[in-house]
Amino acid sequence: MPDLNLELQELVAEMEARRANVVAGGGPDRAKKQHEGGKMTARERIEHLLDSGSWLEFSTFTEHGGGPLMRGVEAPGEGVVTGRGTINGRQVFVFSQDFTVLGGSLGKMNAQKVTKIMDLAAKTGCPVIGLNDSAGARIQEGVDSLSGYGEIFYRNAIYSGAIPQISAILGPCAGGAVYSPALTDFVLMSEGTSYMFITGPEVIKSVTREDVTFDELGGAHVHTRRSGVAHLAGQGDEDTLRLVRSLLAYLPQNAKEKPPTRPTSDPVDRATPELLDVVVPDQRKPYAMHDVIESLVDDATFFEIQPHFARNILVGFAHLGGKVVGIVANNPKFMAGTLNIDASDKAARFIRTCDCFNIPILTLVDVTGFLPGVAQEHAGIIRHGAKMLYAYAEATVPKVTLITRKSYGGAYLAMNSRDMGADVVYAWPTAAVAVMGAEGAANIVYRREIQKSDNPAATRAEKIKQYKDTFDNPYVAAAKGYIDDVIAIEDTRRVLIQTFEMLEHKDEARPYKKHGNIPL
């Protein structure tokens, strides 16, 4: 009879030895290289991201998918660490690519580890967070690795809108690999240590002869400012992971739930007299829309998304009376708050994100119109601007619009006017709703009269005043029911909170369709 106890001890020891081998990943030298490059290892990142003690790992003993070029190759953990944990007590699923193992490259079994936790996340209705640090498709595994990407992209698309998907880019993310993050709801990058591109500097040099560094081509600075590919950037791994935790606090677990509430001691009826000094009636004086938002929301806390991209429009999350709202606001400080292609894309995407995840939308309007110009027209502002209209109309979450000052022309509609589906529209006494500004309007409508006049300048001034007196106010629109009420600036927080409360159980049906066809 063998000694059962001894046999069991040996089995346990074997499991522990195997596990230790996997946990060591590519070994201390490669881990050291990660640290020297200013990066954490895959497991250190998980520890920083999740609540302490909440980690439950899966697929620890998965091995690589084989093939002639993989004979004799060891890949402990298969280059990715996968499992579940909690963030502020709420369950999330995580995959963390391990650059110390074959450069975190993605092969067949690596992809299987990832898709397993994606499927579990979908079945249990929880967010998925991907920590990306990978050299891309595993060259030795050929088409199997491409297929692996396909399996992940497919799920990214299928689960889109069902559960939140967040990507943190903490190292290389190149070639086909970029499309998984691009298909998720939010992309966060780490400043200085991460990059994303379809083809790298060497290929670009050989094809187009352009000289560009990794960072200039696809670093966090470029993607959060110019391309709009990334939504937020942190200063290094720790900061980026902190941002992921913060972002999650504004999102529900899945499309069937509402975002968590956040208790606040900020009174729901707090008056905001400070806004009387911010929004002055002189239409030419810009003001900081950030100041307006911070005055209105709980604890002056606005979690801005894409703060450096298309700064003419602001989007982000905040709480009103403890409940999450998504805010879309023109920013008169930048390009006079006009709407252009990038602003339309940014806003439309954000509106749809809010709608997917049951987040009511507050729209703050101060807009003179779409940005005029040949470049914008030729680049398709019609197609892009249409996305905003579509996204607002499509959204069934509570939608409240507040016109702070100007709201002119097509942009009036694109900023969620009543006709475009706003549930309630408010205006401040400083608001003006018109087809265009008084100067432009007078020049067109009274051109002949001005030309014929003995004193064209005086006639022009008189006509401008006439137009202003008629339309430069909220009352024409209010009289026709396009504005539900003109409200006191200092009373706005209370009014907004009560209005969103009123809309809390809004239920709006749409006609049967397979899915809509948003202009792209």
Ligand SMILES: CC(C)(COP(=O)(O)OP(=O)(O)OC[C@H]1O[C@@H](n2cnc3c(N)ncnc32)[C@H](O)[C@@H]1OP(=O)(O)O)[C@@H](O)C(=O)NCCC(=O)NCCSC(=O)CC(=O)O
């Ligand atoms: C990402 C890098 C810039 C990182 O450079 P570093 O100097 O930091 O690291 P490194 O080159 O020493 O790589 C670390 C370890 O990962 C291995 N390694 C790197 N890239 C790999 C890959 N794609 N497949 C398999 N192994 C790979 C290296 O051999 C090395 O192993 P060891 O530690 O044992 O020495 C570089 O590795 C690189 O350019 N890799 C190739 C990227 C690429 O072309 N991927 C395929 C994309 S095609 C694709 O995704 C499909 C598409 O584009 O559509």
